[in-house]
Amino acid sequence: MLKVTNLTCVRGGLPVLSGVSFAVAAGHALILRGPNGIGKTTLLRTLAGLQPAEAGQIDYPEDEGAYASHADGIKAALTVTENLTFWADVYGKPVPDDILQRFDLADLAGRMGGTLSAGQKRRLGLARLGVIGRKVLFLDEPTVSLDGFSVKLFADWLQNTHLASGGVAVIATHIDLGMDAPELDLTPFKVAAGQGGGTDEAFL
Amino acid sequence: MIALLLRDLRLAVRAGGGFGLGLAFFLIVVVLVPFGVGPETAVLSRIAPGILWVASLLAALLSLDRIFALDFEDGALALIATSPLPLEGAALVKALAHWITTGLPLTLVAPALGFLLSLAPEAYAYLLLSLLIGTPALSMIGTFGAALTVGLRRGGLLLSLLVLPLYVPTLIFGAEAVRRGADGLDPTGALMLMGGITAGCFAVLPFATAAVLRINLR
Numbered sequence: 001m002l003k004v005t006n007l008t009c010v011r012g013g014l015p016v017l018s019g020v021s022f023a024v025a026a027g028h029a030l031i032l033r034g035p036n037g038i039g040k041t042t043l044l045r046t047l048a049g050l051q052p053a054e055a056g057q058i059d060y061p062e063d064e065g066a067y068a069s070h071a072d073g074i075k076a077a078l079t080v081t082e083n084l085t086f087w088a089d090v091y092g093k094p095v096p097d098d099i100l101q102r103f104d105l106a107d108l109a110g111r112m113g114g115t116l117s118a119g120q121k122r123r124l125g126l127a128r129l130g131v132i133g134r135k136v137l138f139l140d141e142p143t144v145s146l147d148g149f150s151v152k153l154f155a156d157w158l159q160n161t162h163l164a165s166g167g168v169a170v171i172a173t174h175i176d177l178g179m180d181a182p183e184l185d186l187t188p189f190k191v192a193a194g195q196g197g198g199t200d201e202a203f204l
Numbered sequence: 205m206i207a208l209l210l211r212d213l214r215l216a217v218r219a220g221g222g223f224g225l226g227l228a229f230f231l232i233v234v235v236l237v238p239f240g241v242g243p244e245t246a247v248l249s250r251i252a253p254g255i256l257w258v259a260s261l262l263a264a265l266l267s268l269d270r271i272f273a274l275d276f277e278d279g280a281l282a283l284i285a286t287s288p289l290p291l292e293g294a295a296l297v298k299a300l301a302h303w304i305t306t307g308l309p310l311t312l313v314a315p316a317l318g319f320l321l322s323l324a325p326e327a328y329a330y331l332l333l334s335l336l337i338g339t340p341a342l343s344m345i346g347t348f349g350a351a352l353t354v355g356l357r358r359g360g361l362l363l364s365l366l367v368l369p370l371y372v373p374t375l376i377f378g379a380e381a382v383r384r385g386a387d388g389l390d391p392t393g394a395l396m397l398m399g400g401i402t403a404g405c406f407a408v409l410p411f412a413t414a415a416v417l418r419i420n421l422r
Contacts, residue, residue, distance in 0.1 A: 045282075048286050049286060050282060050285060050286060050421055050422065051421075051422040052422075063288060065286065066286065066287075067282065067283065067286045068283075069279050069282055069283070070279070071277075071278055071279025071280075071282075072278070072279060073275070073278050073279040073280030073281075073282070073283045073284075074278065074280075075211070075215060075278070075280070076220070077214075077215050077218035077219060077220060077221060078211070078214065078215065078218075082211075082214070086207055086208075086211045087283075087287075089206075089207030090207050090208065090284070090287050090288070090289050091287060091288060092288070128283075132287075
């Protein structure tokens with residue numbers, strides 16, 4: 001469902017990863033590994049279409065990709081339900097009835113986004129993924145600031161709802177999600193410093 | 205797109221949204237002018253069109269830097285950019301939301317403030333009409349400026365420097381229409397030119413704004 005061929009990712013005008021190739025079949029996840037700064041976020045942003053790839057091919061069904069970054073995009077002055085409803089409306093999907101339960105947010109439904117704790121915000125940010133109904137998810141450190149129980153909740157949703165319904169996920173994470181998914185170490189694709197030339201755009 | 209518009213309007217009227225700040229600023233600037241230039245009604249009514257228009261430019265400027273900055277900081281802008289909503293549409297909606305929360309209220313209170321500045325009675329209709337036609341252009345140009353400076357530290361200051369010169373044509377024709385109305389002349393030409401500027405802004409700038417946002421989101 002997702003196929004990446006010989007991809008070169010650029011950050012700040014310099015290539016950071018090159019020759020990245022992998023394929024993920026429907027119903028499977030891929031976990032990206034690698035030390036800080038290797039380019040996991042850059043790769044995910046390139047896959048999601050936020051920045052152009054310098055070379056290579058990215059293939060997945062059009063209008064099926066969704067990106068979840070470090071920041072959750074939660075509005076402090078909207079309630080939990082309003083935040084979710086907004087994203088559902090943008091994607092033209094109904095809010096699933098059980099989504100608040102799945103992410104342990106039912107008690108917080110009427111709370112303002114600004115009063116949530118970091119972990120609660122993260123759960124709300126992840127619940128957005130359950131609302132928008134996209135098949136190909138690019139998740140950047142989805143478990144940051146989650147406690148063990150919430151990580152299990154999320155892994156359970158990912159495995160039993162998203163992947164089970166034929167979805168795909170590419171996940172950058174440093175922890176063990178407790179999922180049976182292949183891992184891809186990005187270290188071999190690293191572009192050595194000084195290689196690949198500098199940028200020709202002097203003011204960028 | 206309607207969802208984004210409703211969300212932005214809701215955010216603007218909730219606590220910390222800044223709705224009314226621009227309006228209050230407009231009121232204060234206009235009320236301060238008679239203290240500065242003295243109470244002679246002849247002088248005041250001569251400068252009233254210009255003062256009202258300059259004050260509405262400055263009031264519209266106040267809330268511009270919030271258009272994209274907040275969504276950029278909390279990550280919502282990247283999520284909107286990867287959503288099915290076209291970024292051009294998002295830019296248009298942002299400008300529209302800005303106009304509904306600043307330009308429209310300014311337009312509606314301006315006649316009351318025209319009274320404070322003893323604006324000529326014939327000019328009220330044209331004041332209302334010129335602001336109604338002109339303020340959407342201010343919001344659209346400002347949205348473009350906000351996209352240019354999104355993600356920059358102290359971007360608000362740079363934004364004012366970028367945007368104010370672009371407001372000049374709207375200001376000239378807006379104030380001119382009111383002045384001609386006050387003098388009993390025909391202001392149609394100025395109003396039509398201003399309408400042309402507004403229409404041109406809305407035709408071109410959503411695309412420019414989206415292009416700039418894509419670059420700034422990289």
